[in-house]
Each structure stands twice: as C-alpha cells, then as structure tokens.
Amino acid sequence: MKTKSADAELGSLLDWVEGMRKRVREIAREWEGREGNLIMILHAIQNEFGYVPRGVANELAREMGISMARIYEVITFYHYFRLTPPGSHTVQVCMGTACYLKGAEKLHGELERQLKLMEASGVRKGEFHVENVRCIGCCGMAPAVVMDGDTHGRLCPDAVKDILKRKRGK
C-alpha cells in the first residue's frame, strides 16, 4: 500500500516535471530572438508558477543556452521577481553573532513550535517559510527577525506568536 502511494506521488511529480518542462519550452520559444527576451520570459514564468522556482530556472537555462548566473542576476536585480512561492510569508531569523548571543536559537525554536501548532489547527503547510540568515546589520536590535522585509528587533520568544498572528490577520 505504502509503496503504491509513494509510486503515485512520484508519478505525479514526474508528470509535473514533464509539464513544467513543456511550458518552459513553450514560453522560451514564444520569445525567441526578441530583444530583452529573458526578462519577458521570466515575467511569463512568474505569471505561470507564481514565482521562479530553481528547477524552472535550471530548465530555462538549458533551453536558452544561458547560465544560471545570468538568470539569477536578472531575478535579483528586479524587485518584481520572487524566488519563493507567493501567498507565503518569509521569516528570516538572524543568526549573526550578536543575535546568536542574544538567543536567536531560542527564537527559532519558538517559531518552529508555533508554526507546528498553527499547522495542527489548519494553517496551510508552507504558508510560512522560515530561514536562518547571517547578520542583517541591525545588531543594536538583537535578536532580530525579518518578516516579509520588515525588521522586528529585541524580540523575546513570547512575542513570536503575536507577530505570526498579526501576519495572518492581514
């Protein structure tokens, strides 16, 4: 039983990859030979997938015969492009020295714990994307967390729940 569903999962994943490849090819062909086409193609890809997943960028690099470096240079140059799924929130926990010393790890643990609780109560998995980052240049406010671009400083673990809730409320 278990293997069967694993097979089915793999099967649908492969289908997804096949479909994704096909779409990338179509989009790339559509803009072939046109000036500034990489930006247009990335727009089309973002419209299609909601963001630019690494696997899609990889496929595009192969299809267009260009490098990943070029694609990432363009994606990161324009604020418009996203590297993470939309509708999701990005929580960056600073693990720089100052924040680390002021308990960033505890903060991270509390975040993960709160998210598990939220998932258990029906919040979609993947709605919050948590990552550890290096010093974000706000050491004076350590420990710091960046939530969708907004910096929250001097955070104690108890406050984590609140800001997550506020985010959802928006």
Add this chain to the structure above:
Amino acid sequence: MIRQATMVEARINGLPVKAPEGTSILDAARRAGVRIPTLCKHPDLLPTAACGLCIVKIAGDRKMPRACATALQNGMDITTHDGELTRIRRTILELILSTHPNACLTCGRSGNCELQTLVGEFGVRNDRLEKHIRDVPSDHSNGSIIIDFAKCINCARCVQVCQEVQNVWALSILHRGIQMRMAPAGDISLADSPCIKCGQCAAHCPTGAIVEHDEIAAVWEALGDPDTFCSVQIAPSVRVALGEEFGFPPGTNLTRQIYATMRRLGFKAVFDTNFSADLTIMEEASEFVERFAHGRGSLPLITSCCPAWTDYMEKNHQDLINNFSTAKSPQQMLGVVAKTYFSEKMGIDPSKHFQVSIMPCTAKKYELERTDEMFASGYQDVDITLTTRELARMIKQSGLVFSEMPEEDADSVLGEYTGAGTIFGTTGGVMEAALRTGYYFVTGENLPQDGIEIMPVRGLEGVKEAEIDIQGAKVRVAVAHGMANVDKVLDRVRAARERGEEPPYHFIEVMACPGGCIGGGGQPYGISNEVRRKRMEGLYQDDKDRALRCSHENPSIKQIYKDFLGEPLSEKAERLLHTRYKPRKTYRR
C-alpha cells in the same frame, strides 16, 4: 601595414601628453609617469567603474570622471592629484572599510592586498564610520579556492574573469544598490556551481576575498616525519615566476636554485615535472600518430593536461569526450612513476613515499583525486599540490634566503628534461612539443633545425592556427587558451561534424588560463600580458639553451621505457599513464 592610430593631445597635471585615440586617462597618466589609484580596474579587464577611486578633475567639467573608464580627448586639462582628490579618495576607502573586517593579520592576502596597500598609503588610521561587516560563512566547498564573502568589495573583477574570459559563469553579482553582492551562480556553493577551479578569480581579486586553499602545514608535517620519504616535483611554469616573490623580474629562470631550496626544505628527492612532460608527449604523440596516420580513434585529438579544462569539458562538451587524449597530465605521470618505478629502484616503501607537486595552478589540487586512475600506483599518486604562491610563503617560513641559494641539479632519472618539456608551461608549448615528437614518430627524423621552433603556435593570440607538413601529409592544428576562446574552436569542430565534413583541425591544444600555465591561477599576483610575455620568454629561452629539444631524445625517457614501461601505449603504460573521462553535471543544484 599597421594603420597609424590617430593621436590625441592633452595636459595631465600641467604636462603635455600624447596618446593614441581611445587610450583611457588612467593609461595615459601611467605613461606620463603618474599612477592614479585603482581598485576595481585590472589591466586584463574592461573597466567596471565600480570603486570610484580613480576620479580626476578636468578643467571646465564640474563632474569628476573616472580615469579608468574615460578616454583621453584633445585639449583636456586634467588634474590627477591634489588635496581635494586625496580627501575624496580617502573617504571612499573609509566607506569600503566600513564594511570590511580589520582582519589583515590573519588574512591570506596580507602583504600584497591592493586594499591594504591603499589604506596604508592614504593614511587611514582609524574607523571613522560605523562598521557593518557581513557575517557570512566562507565557501570552503571546493578544495581549490576559498571565498571569504566578508572581504569582498564588490569590484566584480572575479565575475568578469569567470564569465567573460573563462565562460564558466560560476560567479555572479546579485541584487543591486546597497544589497549588491558577489555570490556563486544563484547563491549556491562553489562545489555545486559550474566552477572549474582555474583560480583566475583568485589571481584577479584585489583583496583576500578569494584565495587558494593553503596546504603548507600538511607538507611541513610530512617533512617532519622521520618515517616518511618526501619527494617533490616542480612544474614548468613555476621556475620562471617564483622569483617575482623574491624581487627577481618576471621570466627569470631559477630552476637550479629551486632544486637547491627543495633539498634544504627537507625533500629527499627532487624531481622535475618537465621530465614527465616529456613522458606525456611520448604517450600523447603516439596517440596522435595512431589516430592521424593509422585512423584508429577520433580526430581532432584534444590535449588534456589541464585539469580545469578537463573539468570544463566533462561539464560542457560531453560530445567530445572521445576526442580527448587519455594521456595523464605531467603532474599525475610523475606521481605514478615516482611511487612505482623510482620507489622500486631505490627500495622505498611506496606507502611511506609522500609526493608533493609545486604547480602554478589551483585546479591541480582538484586533479589529485579526480578519478580512480589518480591512484594507479596503489596509493594516491601525488599527495599534495602547493601553488607557486604557497611555495613562496613556505620558503619564507623556512628562513632560507632564496636569492642566495646555490645552483644544484635535480635527482637523476625523474629530473632530466628537454626543451620540449619546459615549454609545456606556456600556451602553444604542448602542441609544439607534440609536433616535434609526432614528426619524428612518423618520419623517423627530427624536424630540421630551422623548423624546430613552431612560431605560429607561440604568443598570446587567443586562438592560434597552423599547418604542419609531415612528409606530404598536412596536419592542421589549433591552440586556444582562456575558456571563452576554446569554445570558439570547438564550435567550429562541431559545425563541421554536423555538416559531415572533415574536421577543421587534427590536433587541438587547450589550456584554461590565459597565456597557459605561466598565467595560472596559483602564480604570483600582478598578472598582465606584459608579465605573461616575460614568463613565456623565460621558458622559450630555457628551450633554446637545452642541448636536447625533443622529448624522444631525453635519455631518461629512453631508460624508463627500456627498464619499466616497455613502449608508448604498452599495456603497462596504458595502466599507469592513462585516464578516462565521464560526463559531469554542470550544476549540482
């Protein structure tokens, strides 16, 4: 006839200057004896105008243009240095320092860092601005080079080298404005990126943000172990570059002083990679004759002694794998014969034999464990590679006064070399050496004395072509260096193949670094075409000075085939001296 360039006339600091149209103010000033400070501009590269240090004043212009990116024009009245410019430049340096760690004491570039030098010259003596240092871990993932992002000043030299000169695109500049930063292709580790470990980024970086992986300590340790027999080999191009670290002009050939130094460092046997370059030629020229004269195997034959190049090919030109020479590089050939032939002869236990190679190259570190064939002796054939820069540091650590070293000889058998072996260190050299011996293999005679120097394959032109007559058969060859040039040559080969035509070339030499190994990523800092030319001349002079100039004439080569290997491409030679290639992923993520 060369078209006479139009000259422009201007004044720099009140003195009249003349320069060909298109010359930058930076270069024009330099020729007039004035050095304008720079950080982002490198003589090999186009200006990116990123740092702003080279600003100058032009009478009647309220802006301060950047000398590296502004062409000299008729009538310009330029001031390159005054109190105000000095103050602005100091402020620029202070701004750079506000995001730069004060880590000079423990930095791999200390003593020859361009930033450190300028900060010293401009007398910045305190941190006036608040510091914001990026607290990011270094990238140690690939064993050849290390990136310390905190020390990066975003000059983009490495990115330009990696993208435009090498066509590898392992590095990129991400984001913009204050968030701009250099990172491997899309924020992955170097090991997951297309990096070929050529080290050109390290050779062009002005700071300690990219340095070679330093392995001197392991060599000291081996030398200090009484049970270990340490031997060493010195690559062709090291002999004409090492001196720069000790005040000798580029191109000074210090082969015999290096041998003496190695003995004093404690190596029990001193070999020369030039010997195994001759050995490589015996195998590779035989392979060529097999393919060219007997039609056994694909043409063109492509040289494979550069590990950055073989890595590039395995990632990007997998359809040409069968065209690669299977002959190992001189480094690996020396390692295997040192641990088999030499060890047997001298009664040394090969498990106690520790072989160090001194190379111009960071990719050679990677080659040591590239495939199972690098362990053909039953042990790792070469244990450690030190770059020229590391060797210079090791000599300084040892207290030996290099400039006072006597001249000595290498140890016999694996130390004797011909002119063909020594020119391996420069672009065109492998081709020239292979043709000298290939000609002999086909005709039974050496090239005539006036034809032994194959001039069309020499020099710094990115792609060089030649046609050599071997008893009426025309051999078409191409030589390329700098990966971007290599791609052009391979595209021609591929196009001909697709049209079902004869290949445009029979034999292609490739070296990843511009200029070949003399311009390798592990060589002393300060590379430019002028330096490359001088190092090249040093090798060609060494070739001229040799009584024997063809690999097949080397008496030690004759002896090793007679005593041990049989003949080129024999079963034993295949087993010890040849390798295989396989497709590898360009991106591991």
